[in-house]
Amino acid sequence: xxxxxxxxLALxxLALxxGAVAGAALFRSIVMFIVxxxxxxxxxxxxxxPDLALAEAAIGAGLTGALLLVSYRRLVRTTPRRTPRSRPAxxxxxxxxxLSAALVLGLGASGFGLEDTTTAGAGTVAVxxxxxxxxxxxxxxxxxxxxxxxxxxxxxxxxxxxxxxVLLAAYLGARLALGGSPPLSARSAPAALPxxxxxxxxxxxxxxxxSLHLLHAGSDAPGGAxxxxxxxxxxxxxxxxxxxxxxxxxxxxxxRLLLVLGTLTFLGFALAARLVGAAxxxxxxxWAIYLIESALLLSIALTLVLLFAAGGGLAxxxx
Amino acid sequence: MGLNDIASTLLLAVAAFFYLxxxxxxxxxxxxxxxxxxxTKADNLGLLFVCLAMALLSGSxxxxxxxxxxxxxxxxxxxxxxxxxxxxxxxxxxQAPAPAEHRAEPPA
Numbered sequence: 001x002x003x004x005x006x007x008x009l010a011l012x013x014l015a016l017x018x019g020a021v022a023g024a025a026l027f028r029s030i031v032m033f034i035v036x037x038x039x040x041x042x043x044x045x046x047x048x049x050p051d052l053a054l055a056e057a058a059i060g061a062g063l064t065g066a067l068l069l070v071s072y073r074r075l076v077r078t079t080p081r082r083t084p085r086s087r088p089a090x091x092x093x094x095x096x097x098x099l100s101a102a103l104v105l106g107l108g109a110s111g112f113g114l115e116d117t118t119t120a121g122a123g124t125v126a127v128x129x130x131x132x133x134x135x136x137x138x139x140x141x142x143x144x145x146x147x148x149x150x151x152x153x154x155x156x157x158x159x160x161x162x163x164x165x166v167l168l169a170a171y172l173g174a175r176l177a178l179g180g181s182p183p184l185s186a187r188s189a190p191a192a193l194p195x196x197x198x199x200x201x202x203x204x205x206x207x208x209x210x211s212l213h214l215l216h217a218g219s220d221a222p223g224g225a226x227x228x229x230x231x232x233x234x235x236x237x238x239x240x241x242x243x244x245x246x247x248x249x250x251x252x253x254x255x256r257l258l259l260v261l262g263t264l265t266f267l268g269f270a271l272a273a274r275l276v277g278a279a280x281x282x283x284x285x286x287w288a289i290y291l292i293e294s295a296l297l298l299s300i301a302l303t304l305v306l307l308f309a310a311g312g313g314l315a316x317x318x319x
Numbered sequence: 320m321g322l323n324d325i326a327s328t329l330l331l332a333v334a335a336f337f338y339l340x341x342x343x344x345x346x347x348x349x350x351x352x353x354x355x356x357x358x359t360k361a362d363n364l365g366l367l368f369v370c371l372a373m374a375l376l377s378g379s380x381x382x383x384x385x386x387x388x389x390x391x392x393x394x395x396x397x398x399x400x401x402x403x404x405x406x407x408x409x410x411x412x413x414q415a416p417a418p419a420e421h422r423a424e425p426p427a
Binding site: 193195196198199202203206 | 396403
């Protein structure tokens with residue numbers, strides 16, 4: 001029964017991926033991609049990776065989907081009277097597909113190799129050559145209970161810092177590419193509709209609550225700044241869509257600071273460790289982890305909302 | 320197989336029926352409004368029965384309460400999004416049967 005479910009998930013993923021890449025209409029491809037994200041989150045959940053499932057559902061399916069849809073809307077607006085077609089670069093598609101397949105097979109094969117060495121060894125003895133085993137062995141000496149958060153902030157802090165910088169660079173790149181084109185007005189969900197107001201009154205406070213819960217839970221359960229930031233950003237996207245928040249050309253200083261707050265806080269702690277003689281990225285304790293994660297959450301949420309709103313900053317209300 | 324398992328299996332079967340009905344309606348009904356009707360009505364019931372089955376299986380009041388919150392949130396979201404989709408469809412197709420006060424509303 002579980003095998004049937006897994007096989008169904010795998011087949012659905014393949015079919016959805018094909019539909020997203022090879023579909024004739026762009027809108028259909030976007031919808032396929034969003035559903036692909038949801039099914040992928042299920043698949044992560046099935047193989048016991050709830051952190052990845054949360055991130056995939058919140059960022060991969062939710063916010064990326066929203067970004068794709070709003071880009072589609074902009075595309076339709078600027079090139080009216082024809083439905084944009086999805087044009088996969090046919091010449092590149094085959095080599096890229098083969099390379100991806102090779103990568104997946106390679107990763108899968110190396111995974112099987114690891115499993116063999118562990119079971120061939122003396123049962124519970126950790127294999128020192130694999131990073132995951134090393135992390136699990138170190139977990140007892142850490143104040144955290146969630147190995148994923150430990151990897152993100154303690155073992156591979158440098159990678160996390162780079163990820164944040166990539167997000168920031170992506171936002172700056174989008175700002176540059178967009179130039180001075182005016183932000184899209186929210187016209188699909190008029191702010192005056194009582195049902196929209198009621199939905200916002202329920203969903204926005206709940207999103208904030210869930211976001212904080214994910215942030216707090218991140219230390220010993222699935223969650224963390226990325227997932228929490230994505231949930232908070234989803235509330236922001238709703239506020240933008242319903243016209244409660246609007247994009248403005250240039251941001252006030254406070255919002256600019258908020259954009260880089262996460263990166264700066266993390267970098268500050270990483271470098272401060274050097275000042276007191278410890279290794280780079282050595283964090284002084286749990287309070288530092290909470291502080292960094294909170295700053296990351298705010299920066300990630302603001303960056304994602306600004307990407308969606310295609311603006312330099314946010315302001316309350318309509319024009 | 321305990322009484323609990325039998326009851327939750329029955330609930331899941333009922334849920335599957337509602338989901339199936341909703342999906343058939345989505346695929347077969349002629350226009351946006353009747354499709355929305357099929358989706359929101361049938362799928363909300365389907366989710367309710369899935370949540371009931373899960374609550375029975377978990378046997379914990381806390382999980383049952385959380386599932387109730389999940390169902391209520393899905394209810395609110397589907398009601399509002401169905402309303403918005405229907406409104407938008409009405410603006411694109413003024414011929415659709417609708418109450419007069421809705422038709423008189425200017426496109427936003």
